[in-house]
Amino acid sequence: MEMTQWTVLVNFFVLSLEILQSTSNKLxxxxxxxxxxxxxxxxxxxxxxxxxxxxxxxxxxxxxxxxCDMTTNGGGWTLVASIHENNMYGKCTVGDRWxxxxxxxxxVPEGDGSWSNKVTFGTVEAATSDDFKNPGYYEITxxxxxxxxxxxxxxxxxxxxxxxxxxxxxxxxxxxxxxNLYNLYKAYPVRYKAGACKTNNGPSSPIVYDHGNxxxxxxFYGPSTTIEYEPGYISFxxxxxxxxxxxxxxxxxxxxxxxxxxxIGGGGFFPExxxxxxxxxxxxxxxxYGTHNGWSASKEITESVVMLFxx
Amino acid sequence: MEMTQWTVLVNFFVLSLEILQSTSNKLxxxxxxxxxxxxxxxxxxxxxxxxxxxxxxxxxxxxxxxxCDMTTNGGGWTLVASIHENNMYGKCTVGDRWxxxxxxxxxVPEGDGSWSNKVTFGTVEAATSDDFKNPGYYEITxxxxxxxxxxxxxxxxxxxxxxxxxxxxxxxxxxxxxxNLYNLYKAYPVRYKAGACKTNNGPSSPIVYDHGNxxxxxxFYGPSTTIEYEPGYISFxxxxxxxxxxxxxxxxxxxxxxxxxxxIGGGGFFPExxxxxxxxxxxxxxxxYGTHNGWSASKEITESVVMLFxx
Amino acid sequence: MEMTQWTVLVNFFVLSLEILQSTSNKLxxxxxxxxxxxxxxxxxxxxxxxxxxxxxxxxxxxxxxxxCDMTTNGGGWTLVASIHENNMYGKCTVGDRWxxxxxxxxxVPEGDGSWSNKVTFGTVEAATSDDFKNPGYYEITxxxxxxxxxxxxxxxxxxxxxxxxxxxxxxxxxxxxxxNLYNLYKAYPVRYKAGACKTNNGPSSPIVYDHGNxxxxxxFYGPSTTIEYEPGYISFxxxxxxxxxxxxxxxxxxxxxxxxxxxIGGGGFFPExxxxxxxxxxxxxxxxYGTHNGWSASKEITESVVMLFxx
Numbered sequence: 024m025e026m027t028q029w030t031v032l033v034n035f036f037v038l039s040l041e042i043l044q045s046t047s048n049k050l051x052x053x054x055x056x057x058x059x060x061x062x063x064x065x066x067x068x069x070x071x072x073x074x075x076x077x078x079x080x081x082x083x084x085x086x087x088x089x090x091c092d093m094t095t096n097g098g099g100w101t102l103v104a105s106i107h108e109n110n111m112y113g114k115c116t117v118g119d120r121w122x123x124x125x126x127x128x129x130x131v132p133e134g135d136g137s138w139s140n141k142v143t144f145g146t147v148e149a150a151t152s153d154d155f156k157n158p159g160y161y162e163i164t165x166x167x168x169x170x171x172x173x174x175x176x177x178x179x180x181x182x183x184x185x186x187x188x189x190x191x192x193x194x195x196x197x198x199x200x201x202x203n204l205y206n207l208y209k210a211y212p213v214r215y216k217a218g219a220c221k222t223n224n225g226p227s228s229p230i231v232y233d234h235g236n237x238x239x240x241x242x243f244y245g246p247s248t249t250i251e252y253e254p255g256y257i258s259f260x261x262x263x264x265x266x267x268x269x270x271x272x273x274x275x276x277x278x279x280x281x282x283x284x285x286x287i288g289g290g291g292f293f294p295e296x297x298x299x300x301x302x303x304x305x306x307x308x309x310x311x312y313g314t315h316n317g318w319s320a321s322k323e324i325t326e327s328v329v330m331l332f333x334x
Numbered sequence: 335m336e337m338t339q340w341t342v343l344v345n346f347f348v349l350s351l352e353i354l355q356s357t358s359n360k361l362x363x364x365x366x367x368x369x370x371x372x373x374x375x376x377x378x379x380x381x382x383x384x385x386x387x388x389x390x391x392x393x394x395x396x397x398x399x400x401x402c403d404m405t406t407n408g409g410g411w412t413l414v415a416s417i418h419e420n421n422m423y424g425k426c427t428v429g430d431r432w433x434x435x436x437x438x439x440x441x442v443p444e445g446d447g448s449w450s451n452k453v454t455f456g457t458v459e460a461a462t463s464d465d466f467k468n469p470g471y472y473e474i475t476x477x478x479x480x481x482x483x484x485x486x487x488x489x490x491x492x493x494x495x496x497x498x499x500x501x502x503x504x505x506x507x508x509x510x511x512x513x514n515l516y517n518l519y520k521a522y523p524v525r526y527k528a529g530a531c532k533t534n535n536g537p538s539s540p541i542v543y544d545h546g547n548x549x550x551x552x553x554f555y556g557p558s559t560t561i562e563y564e565p566g567y568i569s570f571x572x573x574x575x576x577x578x579x580x581x582x583x584x585x586x587x588x589x590x591x592x593x594x595x596x597x598i599g600g601g602g603f604f605p606e607x608x609x610x611x612x613x614x615x616x617x618x619x620x621x622x623y624g625t626h627n628g629w630s631a632s633k634e635i636t637e638s639v640v641m642l643f644x645x
Numbered sequence: 646m647e648m649t650q651w652t653v654l655v656n657f658f659v660l661s662l663e664i665l666q667s668t669s670n671k672l673x674x675x676x677x678x679x680x681x682x683x684x685x686x687x688x689x690x691x692x693x694x695x696x697x698x699x700x701x702x703x704x705x706x707x708x709x710x711x712x713c714d715m716t717t718n719g720g721g722w723t724l725v726a727s728i729h730e731n732n733m734y735g736k737c738t739v740g741d742r743w744x745x746x747x748x749x750x751x752x753v754p755e756g757d758g759s760w761s762n763k764v765t766f767g768t769v770e771a772a773t774s775d776d777f778k779n780p781g782y783y784e785i786t787x788x789x790x791x792x793x794x795x796x797x798x799x800x801x802x803x804x805x806x807x808x809x810x811x812x813x814x815x816x817x818x819x820x821x822x823x824x825n826l827y828n829l830y831k832a833y834p835v836r837y838k839a840g841a842c843k844t845n846n847g848p849s850s851p852i853v854y855d856h857g858n859x860x861x862x863x864x865f866y867g868p869s870t871t872i873e874y875e876p877g878y879i880s881f882x883x884x885x886x887x888x889x890x891x892x893x894x895x896x897x898x899x900x901x902x903x904x905x906x907x908x909i910g911g912g913g914f915f916p917e918x919x920x921x922x923x924x925x926x927x928x929x930x931x932x933x934y935g936t937h938n939g940w941s942a943s944k945e946i947t948e949s950v951v952m953l954f955x956x
Contacts, residue, residue: 076706076707078706088705088706088707109747109757110750110752112747112752112753113747113753116746116748117739117747118746118747146763147705148705148763148765149763149764149765152758152763152764153762176762178763312752
């Protein structure tokens with residue numbers, strides 16, 4: 024080996040080590056640019072992933088942690104919200120973020136407005152103990168929804184197994200309403216007097232059960248409500264007799280006007296009963312808390328959160 | 335050295351360089367943990383950037399997303415807060431984070447204390463639907479402020495174009511008050527009975543309009559207020575007749591004692607009218623909500639957030 | 646080329662490949678930047694670190710900023726919570742997150758439930774101005790606790806020096822209760838009527854003072870309380886005469902039934918005095934705010950937050 028070859032070799036080494044050096048320095052300051060924007064996108068990247076918590080990016084580059092159902096009906100479902108009744112006795116008090124925290128008040132017909140604004144709250148790990156809404160709610164463009172009713176206080180790894188019922192849509196109904204609930208509710212505002220019962224209700228979509236079935240609805244909603252709904256649907260924005268607006272009717276399509284006992288979330292004013300229906304779970308306790316008598320829902324559904332997923 | 339040895343060596347080099355290459359490519363997808371601390375710093379790094387959402391770092395290394403106005407008067411303005419009236423009928427109720435959420439109460443003279451503490455709340459994407467305050471409010475050292483009045487519910491990309499008026503200071507007035515509002519309000523507490531009207535008001539700074547002009551103020555504030563202010567200023571901490579403290583008077587310097595109709599934010603106690611002035615937008619509805627009669631402000635300004643920027 | 650030259654070359658190669666190897670390994674971990682899960686883990690990595698703010702990871706990969714006491718008794722203490730009385734006059738109103746924000750209410754016996762759920766709130770930088778609870782509270786597995794009483798509104802760098810008293814346990818008592826307060830309070834719920842005074846109180850652990858001493862307790866708690874406690878302990882879940890549940894008794898073990906004057910946090914119902922004991926600092930103002938007369942605590946302890954650390 025000649026001297027020039029030797030020199031070339033040594034120079035190669037020096038160069039290599041300098042690059043390695045700078046590489047190592049850079050690495051110490053590194054983090055990834057961006058995460059997927061939905062569980063669906065994430066699942067497409069990997070092909071197959073377990074259910075669990077994942078980090079997603081919003082379009083602005085901010086990140087948030089949420090739960091992905093990666094297995095039901097092909098997976099790719101992003102948890103975007105949970106509706107939790109923190110105090111059934113509190114009528115539009117602190118914690119009623121899906122209706123109103125301003126007490127029953129005609130001057131605040133949309134209440135807190137959470138269904139159609141970009142305010143976010145809660146964390147995924149506390150989604151069975153508190154209301155939860157993340158940027159996916161208004162950012163993700165989706166075709167379908169799934170819904171889980173999960174008993175309060177359960178940990179993430181218990182949600183699926185112990186949920187009382189779960190279902191999804193599979194007709195791409197969100198395509199017609201702007202791809203998510205934020206846009207749907209912009210078109211169908213959850214506002215007192217924005218319409219009348221039956222005539223101005225928002226859309227419904229048929230559902231497919233993943234756990235439980237339509238036959239168990241009478242176990243959950245009050246006995247008096249059975250003539251008020253058709254099972255097998257998820258429905259959006261329904262008015263009651265007094266023109267109070269309810270946001271979401273899970274498992275049913277309302278056919279009557281006493282929707283406050285089968286629908287959740289709502290605007291900020293409920294005329295009947297001096298505001299006794301104002302709150303995240305509206306009139307679920309009309310004939311007593313968890314009694315499952317008359318118009319009252321069962322304790323089981325009253326003490327479960329309603330989780331909303333997009334795909 | 336034989337030819338085979340030489341070949342082995344060269345192959346080693348090629349392999350090494352290929353790995354280095356792929357490593358470097360991966361590195362290009364990485365970015366540093368530490369972001370700039372203000373929009374001004376970010377703009378200096380790049381020379382020229384569009385208005386929009388950016389990630390900033392606080393001094394502790396935590397990150398937050400906010401809006402940067404990168405174009406007005408040279409750009410570099412960091413959004414640090416928005417004051418949003420969630421319920422003009424709620425008098426120091428939930429959501430009145432810039433005054434008090436404890437109802438009108440003499441025992442809570444500073445109310446929630448948000449003007450001079452490090453509590454943060456809200457998100458930039460919901461800054462037209464909810465109160466917003468980020469770490470920049472107390473961390474950034476600034477010289478000047480700009481203010482935007484933006485109609486409620488607008489999306490980030492509509493803010494600038496649809497704002498009802500916008501202005502900035504350009505006299506470096508914040509240099510005299512510790513470089514930000516956190517320090518300014520430590521020196522001029524927003525506290526009931528901390529002073530008297532006119533004699534103990536805090537500082538004012540002249541402003542330059544970027545959209546709208548002083549001539550449009552009478553369209554926004556109530557007709558009765560025109561003798562209460564001098565236009566062309568932003569003012570801080572003003573007392574009313576009853577020694578209630580108001581935090582910020584946008585577009586004006588108060589010369590009278592009915593400042594609750596031209597100033598926003600405040601302490602936790604407003605003696606007049608049984609607390610009817612307690613709330614983020616104080617007495618803007620004194621002669622009816624959005625009527626623009628007597629002391630009442632217009633619907634337009636009542637339903638707009640006030641965004642605060644530093645530079 | 647001689648043998649020694651050849652050896653040098655080969656050693657160079659081996660070194661290069663090892664560095665490349667470790668670099669590639671690092672890249673594979675470049676997905677989520679993972680931080681340590683506790684201050685203790687962080688301290689073990691570095692051997693020696695100053696007190697201050699650090700970023701930690703929760704098990705899900707989400708990150709949060711908190712304060713680490715890296716020096717007291719060997720260091721490695723993670724701040725997981727602060728209890729702040731935002732308004733002593735507000736009886737279970739907004740801001741009473743460690744008792745109830747639902748007003749005094751027999752139907753909400755656990756109040757907000759913060760002691761035994763995963764709801765998080767506040768920020769470390771505002772931990773002297775607002776309630777604070779981070780994922781460490783329920784995620785970290787610890788042996789011991791330390792507690793600081795820090796005057797309201799102080800900045801992070803002033804906490805330690807200006808705290809009014811500080812102490813820690815060193816008997817690994819948390820081993821018996823699931824490794825953290827979340828699990829401890831699952832076993833000893835902070836719920837009205839879940840037990841009776843003295844007979845059903847939760848555990849106590851002896852403490853070692855780091856600043857101040859047991860002799861100064863009479864300066865802080867009301868003069869009438871001295872027969873109600875034994876100094877030198879931290880105690881959990883104590884009932885009063887009326888079966889209201891208190892969460893944490895700092896510096897003492899209750900021996901009587903008027904625990905609402907020496908313990909903080911609680912459930913959502915306090916029968917005595919029409920709810921005058923409902924709130925984060927319970928009955929600290931029973932004989933006037935900050936008077937230090939009768940059952941009333943001193944102004945100094947009433948206006949200090951209680952910070953909870955794990956190790």
